[in-house]
Amino acid sequence: MNKTLRIATRQSPLALWQAEYVQTRLEKLYPNLTVVLVEMSTKGDQILNSPLPKIGGKGLFIKELEVSMMKGMADIAVHSMKDVPYEIPQGFELGAILKRENPFDAFVSNDFSSIDDLPQNAKVGTCSMRRIVQLKAIRPDLKILDLRGNINTRLKKLDEGEFDGIILACAGLIRLGLEDRIKQQISDQQSLPAIGQGAVGIEIRENDTGILKLIKPLIDVETTYRISAERAMNARLEGGCLVPIAGFALVNNEQITLTGLVGNVDTGVILKEQVLGHVSQAETLGVELANKLISLGAKDILKG
Numbered sequence: 001m002n003k004t005l006r007i008a009t010r011q012s013p014l015a016l017w018q019a020e021y022v023q024t025r026l027e028k029l030y031p032n033l034t035v036v037l038v039e040m041s042t043k044g045d046q047i048l049n050s051p052l053p054k055i056g057g058k059g060l061f062i063k064e065l066e067v068s069m070m071k072g073m074a075d076i077a078v079h080s081m082k083d084v085p086y087e088i089p090q091g092f093e094l095g096a097i098l099k100r101e102n103p104f105d106a107f108v109s110n111d112f113s114s115i116d117d118l119p120q121n122a123k124v125g126t127c128s129m130r131r132i133v134q135l136k137a138i139r140p141d142l143k144i145l146d147l148r149g150n151i152n153t154r155l156k157k158l159d160e161g162e163f164d165g166i167i168l169a170c171a172g173l174i175r176l177g178l179e180d181r182i183k184q185q186i187s188d189q190q191s192l193p194a195i196g197q198g199a200v201g202i203e204i205r206e207n208d209t210g211i212l213k214l215i216k217p218l219i220d221v222e223t224t225y226r227i228s229a230e231r232a233m234n235a236r237l238e239g240g241c242l243v244p245i246a247g248f249a250l251v252n253n254e255q256i257t258l259t260g261l262v263g264n265v266d267t268g269v270i271l272k273e274q275v276l277g278h279v280s281q282a283e284t285l286g287v288e289l290a291n292k293l294i295s296l297g298a299k300d301i302l303k304g
C-alpha cells in the first residue's frame with residue numbers, strides 16, 4: 001500500500017536542501033513511500049531586522065514546524081541541529097540524527113585569504129555571540145557587525161561590500177554547492193563550533209513508533225554520540241543563543257573527547273575545558289564537562 005510521509009521544513013535554501021536530502025534518502029529506502037515537503041516560514045525567518053538573541057533565540061526556527069506536526073499537517077520536521085534548543089518541547093522527540101557534515105566555521109571574503117590576513121579594524125559580519133567572543137580573542141581590533149538572514153542573503157551583503165569578511169558554517173556552504181566561497185576553514189582552536197553544528201536532525205511526535213522505525217536507517221551512531229554529549233553539556237549550562245557557548249565532540253575508537261567553552265562578549269573572558277571517556281557515557285560526559293565549567297565560574301562569566 002502506498003503511504004505518504006510529510007516533512008515540515010522552513011523555506012530557506014539550506015532548510016530545503018536538508019529536507020530534500022531526507023526525502024531522497026527515505027524514497028530510496030522505501031520505493032512505495034511518497035515523501036512530500038510541507039514548506040512554512042517561521043518567526044526566525046521573518047524577523048530579520050533584530051539580532052536573533054533579542055527576539056527570543058533559536059526556538060524561533062522550530063516552533064511552527066512543531067505546530068504543523070501536532071496539527072497532523074506533517075509527520076516529521078527536519079532541522080539543523082545547531083538551531084534546536086537544548087529542551088525539546090513535551091510531545092516531541094529527536095527521532096534521528098544524520099551523519100555530520102563538516103562542523104567547522106568558515107571565513108568567507110572576496111579580498112582576504114584568512115582572518116589573520118585581515119587589515120587592522122577590518123569589518124567582519126556575524127550575529128553569533130559564540131563567533132564574536134572567539135573572534136575578538138584572536139583579533140580584538142576587528143569591528144564585528146551584525147549579520148542576519150539566510151546564507152545567500154549574508155553572501156550578498158558581503159559581495160555588496162558591507163564587510164571585509166563574514167563567518168558562516170562550512171556545512172551550509174558545502175550543502176548549497178558554495179564550498180568555493182570558503183577562504184579558510186577556521187580551526188576549532190580558533191573558533192570552537194556551535195553545539196550540533198554540521199548535523200541534521202529529524203524531530204518527530206513523541207512515541208510515534210511507526211515513524212521512528214521508518215527513519216531509523218538514517219541514524220548515524222557516531223554523530224549521535226557527538227551531538228548527545230554536546231547537547232547534554234548545553235542543557236546543564238542552560239545555554240541558548242543569548243550566550244556564547246560552544247561545544248564540540250570528537251570520537252576515536254569508542255573514546256569521545258568533548259571540548260566546551262563559555263565566554264562573555266563584553267569582558268572578553270573565555271573559559272575552555274575538555275573531558276574524555278567512553279562513547280557509552282556521552283551524555284554523562286556532557287554533564288560532567290558542564291559541571292567542571294560551572295565549578296570554574298561559567299555561570300558568572302555568562303552573566304557578565
Ligand SMILES: NCc1[nH]cc(CCC(=O)O)c1CC(=O)O
Pocket residue numbers: 080081082083151167168169170171172196197198199200
Ligand atoms: N541558523 C544558522 C544556521 N543553522 C545551521 C547552519 C549551517 C548548517 C549546520 O550547521 O548544520 C546555519 C548557517 C551558519 O551558521 O552559517
